Amino acid sequence: MAVSNGDICVWTCTHCSHASNPSWSNHCGQCSQAKDNQLPAGKRRWICDICTILNHAAAMLCDTCGREKTRTAPLECNTLKKGQYWSCSKCTLKNSIHQRKCKACETVRVTIEGPKSNGTMLSHDGIKARPDIPVHVTGQRAVVNKKTATPRNEQKSWQCTKCTYKNIETADICKVCKNSRTDSFSDLSFIRAKSSTQLKAATVKHKSELLDVLRLIEEQKATETRDFILTYCMLNNEPFVDDSFPPAPKSLYYKPSKYNETSVSKWLRPNEIKMDGDSSLNWAVFRNPSPSDITQGILGNCWFLSSLAVLAEREDLVKNVIVTREICEHGLYQVRLCKDGNWTTILVDDLLPCDQYGRLVYSKAKRKQLWVPLIEKAAAKIHGCYEALVSGRAIEGLRILTGAPCETINLQPLPGEDLDHNLTWATLLSSRSAGFLMGISCGGSNVNINNDGYKCMGLKPNHSYSVLDVKHEYGNRLLRLRNPWGHYSWNGDWSDDSVTWTPHLRKLLSPNSSSEGIFWISFEDVLRYFDTIDICKVRSHWNEVRLSGMFPPLSSSNHLSCVLLTVLEATEVELTLFQQENRMSKNCRLNLCLAVYRAPSFPLSHIGHLMGNSKGQMQSCVGCETMLEPGHYIAVCMAFNHWDMSRVEPNQPAPEYVLAIHSSKHLLAEQVSVERCLIGDALIGLVLAKGHKHNAVEGVTIYSLTKCWTGLVIVVENRHMNKWVHVKIDCSDSCNLVSTRGVFLTADAVPPLHRQVIIVLSQLKHNMSVLSDFSMKHRLASSSTLGVWGTGRNCPPIDGHLQGLHAPRLII
Structure with missing residues (x-):
């Protein structure tokens, strides 16, 4: 049965009652049964408003939960006394003894030879069965389904994760969709292969699941791998050494041969590392993580460590990254990071790069905690080497550490652009209130301040800082930032020793952490010295x-x-x-x-x-x-x-x-x-919604998209009933762009009542500026012949491999 609700068109499966099958699918998305397009009048179904199971139209009770079809409707079975009805073996509906078939499911009545006590075998056409076992009848022959056998007074059941049907406790598979029973996390996502001929290839349907549940599943699998390797190390009494990321120069640099001299002299395990202070502490993976645990070494990875400092504000997020949370005497640890959109659990040893004096060269292990250097090493491993971590943006680090959606807010306007700073401030306040993580980039090509100007204010250009807090107090808009170096702080207004502080605000916000690289700064100074703010939308229960x-x-x-x-x-x-x-x-x-x-x-x-x-x-x-x-x-x-x-x-x-x-x-x-x-079609829809409209002549509109597209997209719409539109586009003056047509000069004839994507220009090289410029000519014509503009309908011709994008599309 199909249900239409505005733009939504779905049909309900007559086998498992799954009610969200798209209208184009010929098979149920849950049980894969074929769609029944033409149901006889006697077989039209109704859905129970309690358990959502689909019942036959003639059924007055739901065959699963017993709910009445309508509360006021008289039920025939209520008027039947004991001995005047028989119960259907398939749907359990009570029918009159004068009826040969069940009114609901039309199952043939199973004849019982005389009253029998429990345990006595009953017979039907030579087939024997217990009275508490459902007997399914095909034609005149009954077949016993032993898998669904259960006493009638048994109340326990389990719900199928696919079709939600409640099955009896002893069943191993769902009675409706044949899905295997499961009580573990392994059935959190279900997979179905479509056999519909309308699809060109088999598809797999995935269900979104809670982030914490998915993480636990991945951790469980990773722990099994770790335990296998750890067992080997214990049997051989050897510490773990990661052969895929060995303690060697190739793990430090892309091309080790280029570096004759290096600051890394040896790789040491924690107990061999020389620590300044903290001698009374024992080594731990982490103990109450905080931003002050993070101090950058000689590696230029402030973008990553500033993100890690923001993460340290939430111990639960640190634990999500560190899979191995206790010290391993064999030096075997696992870290979970998200690279290129995929979660990966990385196996690392605890051999860390040190100088000739035995001190850590890269990130430090303050308070004898390993979590910072271990996460840094795991990030270096998945990117190839430590050198790969040099240079980046805070938003990259936030994505790697959390896998959460992120966005960037520009603090400096582009040419011809006006920024609403009040809206930006409101976004920062709401993001902080929501518990989102934030990082900020100092300097940039859009900030007109030289290096000396930054230095005298205690800032480092082209450097990433952590945003620890956002406050609006007594009309003052303030941000609390942290330098991942652990020192070198802002010395302008609202710095620790600034005269801007009032006694009340000083007591409220406690500005006394400049020695750790933490400082307060006004939003106005942020707009003056900083380029972008990155927001990571970490949410619970999504x-x-x-x-x-x-x-x-x-x-x-x-x-x-x-x-x-x-x-x-x-x-x-x-x-x-x-x-x-x-x-x-x-x-x-x-x-x-x-x-x-x-x-x-x-x-x-x-x-x-x-x-x-x-x-x-x-x-x-x-x-x-x-x-x-x-x-x-x-x-x-x-x-x-x-x-x-x-x-x-x-x-x-x-x-x-x-x-x-x-x-x-x-x-x-x-x-x-x-x-x-x-x-x-997708690109036309985007250009019509977001592009700039040029009304050429009556009945013709030319759209150009540049605002949310690095490059140019041109679409022509011809609303005339019987005239063609000839369009000539010249994009020859564009720079650092590549054309989908292979050329920058095109001529096309757009048919009546059609739209057409004329040209798409996209950025070619990442590190070069982009210039998109075009000129156009257009005319109405009675035919598709381009004349002096070119041969045929399109110049250059739209070959078969371009038809999907550039062929004219009928206006619907």
């Missing part, structure tokens, strides 16, 4: 699901690049699209963009309204947030600047991505292969 895929080469549909979201109840959603990053080159290959649309039908002949989108930019990841009502949505992952390379090297592997989905409520996500034209 759900997460992560999917991997590949960006299609050109507009091919051979790779999964779209994710179908099924929302069962209204939810906040944060989506983050990651690409694989190489910190050695410090460059990102792809110009990423992520957009979410309503999915009114499937296959997606068209998409619905734009619900949210990221900026199109060359970053390690992009993200967007939106509020989704119950229904179906499609998340489209886009990248175009690799298309030019696909022409040169057609056999080159398609680049991979990870899509992380965080939501306040559970949702379902599955990757789907769609028609190749979806990429064009």
